[in-house]
Amino acid sequence: MEIISDISTMQQRCLAERRKGRRISFVPTMGYLHQGHLSLLSEGKRRGDLLVLSIFVNPTQFGQGEDLDKYPQDMPRDAQLARDLGVDLLFTPNKQDIYPVGYATYVNVEGLTDNLCGANRPGHFRGVTTVVAKLFNIVQPDVALFGRKDFQQLAVIRRMTCDLNLPVEIVGMPIVREADGLAMSSRNIYLSADQRRQGVALIDAIRLVKKELNQGQSDAATLISLVEGRIGQEPEASIDYVQICHADTLQDMDRVTGDSVLLLAVKVGSTRLIDNHYLCEEV
Ligand code: AMP
Numbered sequence: 001m002e003i004i005s006d007i008s009t010m011q012q013r014c015l016a017e018r019r020k021g022r023r024i025s026f027v028p029t030m031g032y033l034h035q036g037h038l039s040l041l042s043e044g045k046r047r048g049d050l051l052v053l054s055i056f057v058n059p060t061q062f063g064q065g066e067d068l069d070k071y072p073q074d075m076p077r078d079a080q081l082a083r084d085l086g087v088d089l090l091f092t093p094n095k096q097d098i099y100p101v102g103y104a105t106y107v108n109v110e111g112l113t114d115n116l117c118g119a120n121r122p123g124h125f126r127g128v129t130t131v132v133a134k135l136f137n138i139v140q141p142d143v144a145l146f147g148r149k150d151f152q153q154l155a156v157i158r159r160m161t162c163d164l165n166l167p168v169e170i171v172g173m174p175i176v177r178e179a180d181g182l183a184m185s186s187r188n189i190y191l192s193a194d195q196r197r198q199g200v201a202l203i204d205a206i207r208l209v210k211k212e213l214n215q216g217q218s219d220a221a222t223l224i225s226l227v228e229g230r231i232g233q234e235p236e237a238s239i240d241y242v243q244i245c246h247a248d249t250l251q252d253m254d255r256v257t258g259d260s261v262l263l264l265a266v267k268v269g270s271t272r273l274i275d276n277h278y279l280c281e282e283v
Pocket of ligand 1: 177
């Protein structure tokens with residue numbers, strides 16, 4: 001595995017591979033890799049000839065007072081995991097190269113970013129789409145893989161890729177969970193043992209909704225109040241949002257249909273956890 005930090009070296013290297021006719025798979029991350037990231041890499045390996053992983057803690061997607069300065073990092077461990085998984089190129093750019101002095105260009109997807117995390121984290125998606133567009137221009141992938149754990153992010157990236165005619169196939173991958181159902185996240189490390197136990201309330205709430213739905217309840221407000229009740233049982237948990245939305249438009253729905261997704265963001269202590277579930281699928 002080659003590790004490259006320099007942007008133009010990376011761009012030239014990827015261009016040369018494309019010219020040889022090799023299909024490039026790309027997985028962008030902020031590092032501190034877990035099984036969720038590794039599932040994306042395994043699928044990327046299957047779908048391309050050259051597997052590229054980027055690790056970049058992107059400052060423009062963090063708001064004021066968020067965890068940019070303490071975001072967990074362990075590059076030696078990540079590099080070993082990437083090597084073991086068959087990553088060919090690991091791209092680790094510097095912040096000052098991605099956003100040099102005078103940087104002034106941002107990509108903004110309208111509409112889809114107004115609701116959910118967009119309402120809770122102003123500017124977050126502008127940072128995500130900007131860095132993903134830049135990374136796509138550097139790596140020039142044929143296919144890029146993203147997790148459905150960040151459901152809104154995936155929808156926003158699909159929209160951007162389509163709207164800007166970027167020649168990249170976007171693949172959404174299932175959520176990988178811990179044995180007790182907590183969605184894996186680099187941020188789970190912030191949780192104390194007791195908070196970690198409380199974090200299971202998110203999947204419990206999803207299961208409650210699913211059960212009620214199977215018994216014929218499809219009123220969104222009723223199902224949402226079930227989630228609120230379950231999360232409310234945990235002493236350190238506070239809800240950012242619980243919504244039932246259309247999977248494509250991310251608009252709120254009054255009744256659950258085959259296109260509905262339940263999305264939740266919950267703070268446990270100061271750690272923000274997100275989760276979601278397509279309500280037509282089994283938990
Ligand atoms: P991050 O490093 O948190 O920016 O995540 C990088 C990619 O991994 C994104 O596409 C995430 O959606 C995906 N990802 C993070 N956690 C999970 C998970 N538990 N299951 C599947 N994909 C995930």
